Amino acid sequence: MIYILGKSPSPQFNLAMEEYCFRKLTQYDKIFLLWQNEPSIIVGKHQNTLEEINTNYVRQQGIHVVRRISGGGTVYHDLNNLNFTIISNEKNGIGFDLKSFTRPIIDTLKALGVTAELSPRNDLRINGKKICGTAQAYVNGRMMFHGCLLFNSDLSALSKGLKEPKEVIHSKGVKSVRSEVDNILPHLSRKMDVREFAARILETIQQEYPGIAEYSFSEEEISLFEEQAVSKYSHWEWNYGQSPQFSIEKKTKLLEGEILVKATVKTGRIESLELFTPFGEWKELEGQMLGVKYTPEDLKAKLREGEADKWVREFTINELAEAIVR
Structure with a gap:
């Protein structure tokens, strides 16, 4: 021994x-x-x-x-x-x-x-x-x-x-x-x-x-x-990526309104995403987030590289990313 x-x-x-x-x-x-x-x-x-x-x-x-x-x-x-x-x-x-x-x-x-x-x-x-x-x-x-x-x-x-x-x-x-x-x-x-x-x-x-x-x-x-x-x-x-698949439902209250997020995450990446806000549907934005690592940093980077401002008028990119990720 x-x-x-x-x-x-x-x-x-x-x-x-x-x-x-x-x-x-x-x-x-x-x-x-x-x-x-x-x-x-x-x-x-x-x-x-x-x-x-x-x-x-x-x-x-x-x-x-x-x-x-x-x-x-x-x-x-x-x-x-x-x-x-x-x-x-x-x-x-x-x-x-x-x-x-x-x-x-x-x-x-x-x-x-x-x-x-x-x-x-x-x-x-x-x-x-x-x-x-x-x-x-x-x-x-x-x-x-x-x-x-x-x-x-x-x-x-x-x-x-x-x-x-x-x-x-x-x-x-x-x-x-x-x-x-x-x-x-x-x-x-x-x-x-x-x-x-x-x-x-x-x-x-x-x-x-x-x-x-x-x-x-x-x-x-x-x-x-x-x-x-x-x-x-x-x-x-x-x-993180080795975690079993999971789904999450998350509400975040901001001064501009409430965001409800429904997401499915598999191998640590977003497989499906639905965003519900008082300001209409964001289907195109939801699609762009698929496959992105489920981290605030990766979501912020993805939002910045696209045309996020087209949708994200009421919230900042940081607020939206942190509303999506736990």
Whole structure:
């Protein structure tokens, strides 16, 4: 068994590193990783990104939005939470025991005077409040199980970044189940920072697996992570375009009147669009928006390159684009 301590705060780099360990370091039966991300929202593989996030807040705060390769719901990361990953090969046809994956965390908390329990939804809870969401991926007899421990995270940013949308959205994407959350730190008998908490978890792992050794990546491996961080995990097509098809109905009130938008979005691009305003039909304009990425920036660019002023007299281009996109 090996362990890896992440050194980068980049969510794109860390998810590339994690995927590499899962898919490529198959000579190791068990791998344990500890890592942290700067403020970011990590979306499950089968989720509709726009359905899960508060788009305006995320943009204003500069929060990364990245899709991972495992299922499950959307989670918030920052540098005051701690992410762990356990990768394991299945042997002799015996199924994976999720309780065993969370035992090092539960044991560490117990040693610190805190009782945590694994819920039926496979998250960890203290006094009924969620302190760790988990997810897993499975490929060819190999399991990756990971979780994000809310140690002293900004729960206000978590709540605002994952705020429930006001728009009516219909999709087949897996929807997150919101739970009441809490940080671990207030429950500890003495104060410590997240680094010391990480060290305590590693100590627990080392006691359980005495032969565990630290693994150091080569320069070549790090270059692979950096390339994958850009080509996949920073790419709009993966983070947004992979979302299942969805339809959205959205009303925006402006001084000039109300705009009602009905749109269908497939692979992150507008497949159909209807605009209802007090100023008549805009069928030609609606047609020009088909195939455009469902982002304010791309819609604004498309509106500016055409003859939008022919229709957009009552509203500015910025107002119209932001009325169309959540």
